[in-house]
Amino acid sequence: MTETKKYVRIKKAKFLRSWYSVYIGRMYIVIGENESEYITHVGDVLKEDAELFVTEKRPAKVGERVLITVAAPIGEQSYETGDVFVAESLYDPFTKDIQVLGMPDFIDYNEYEVIVNSEVKNEEAGEMKIDLNGMGDHELYAHGEAVMEAIKKRMFQAGFRAAKQAQRKLAKMNTEKSSQARRDEIVEQAKADVERLKENNIRLRTFNISLEVNRKDRSVEAIAKRPKSNRAFYGIAKAAPDDCFNVHIGKAIAIRRALGLAVPDEYLNDPQPTEVRVGDVVEFQSVYKAAERALVVSDDESTGEGKIALGSAYADIAKIIDDSREEVGE
Structure with a gap:
């Protein structure tokens, strides 16, 4: 039982x-x-x-x-x-x-x-x-009031559930917006960090810094070489398989490692992007391939092999794998 x-x-x-x-x-x-x-x-x-x-x-x-x-x-x-x-x-x-x-x-x-x-x-x-037909007037009116009260209660419960669902969806949207906004801040911080470290080393003549980006390997290597010397220091940053690659964050991590500086936690644990934008490289499943990659372009640009429009259905289901957006000046 x-x-x-x-x-x-x-x-x-x-x-x-x-x-x-x-x-x-x-x-x-x-x-x-x-x-x-x-x-x-x-x-x-x-x-x-x-x-x-x-x-x-x-x-x-x-x-x-x-x-x-x-x-x-x-x-x-x-x-x-x-x-x-x-x-x-x-x-x-x-x-x-x-x-x-x-x-x-x-x-x-x-x-x-x-x-x-x-x-x-x-x-x-x-x-x-x-049996409504068997009721007297007073009993019928009383029953009618009870029915109306039950209807109001049922409508309140339905409305409460709908409101809770809407609240959860809104909270999720706000979380996604907050994650994207925070990532945008970290990317801008990384860009400024790279420029500051390079300029300081040029001004102080401490190191000549060069950067090598490997898109296929999703990595950045920084080489800090002393002027008039063969001595050099190296730093590498590589995106985890499930993480979105961003070249600006990668450069900041690699330079700091080459110079022996601490790497801020926000560079290493940055939130993943939630909003597909023009210039992103995305991965999605199409009718032709299980995992196809493409560059996201604006809706008024021509699309072809390796490109999808921002407003397309594929963009809605795509996973962002590179949001460096260097081709659109970001």
Whole structure:
């Protein structure tokens, strides 16, 4: 027999002194109950303040309601622990993942449990048995008010879920913008750093600095040679396989290593670019190749072999592998 579990979601707090008064909307596991309270793993909750869910851990069937018990990975999906959905289809019979109504993401089997009984479900079932024609005027009006209240509650819950989804998307967009903005700052810092170090060594006649860029190897080598001497010092910077190569950051790292200077942490752990721009070199999957590389050009430029337009569908799905953009004067 399938094991059942019980959860409560805090709807309100009758008393402000209740421990859960600041945790409205949170969900907790029920480990026991008495006549008036649910006993959770963190404290007791008045039954009138909570919504009860009884669940089974099994694959959901189409039309069944599911409770998100462990939303993972945190922050990457458009739903969270405590959300309730209706199973629309079995996404994958082998993994037992499902798709739900109103949600583009698929739900992993490890993230949900099937609701087999809940206060909300019981109320809905009770409403289906009501005979409106058999009601008196007073009873019908009272029932109408209850229905309107239920509709307002349902609309509020739907709006709240939509607002949470929009908030998560906005937060993700802001994070991506912040990452791109920070990378832009680091690139400008690296450019200024390279020019300053080269000028200082020329002015002080300490080293003659030369740089060699290997695009194929995604590396930069700096050679610091003493004037009127054969003695030279070398520094190399090479992009990791999964990192985006930027020649300006590479030059700054290589020169600092050749001169024996500390390399700032932001050069070594710079955020990856999130915005495709003209002049970037990108990698994408096309109908011809599994991994094709191309230079991104403006929409009004001609495209051909090795080039894609900024506004093309390929640019939307491409991975940026080189954002040096030296050809466009950056």
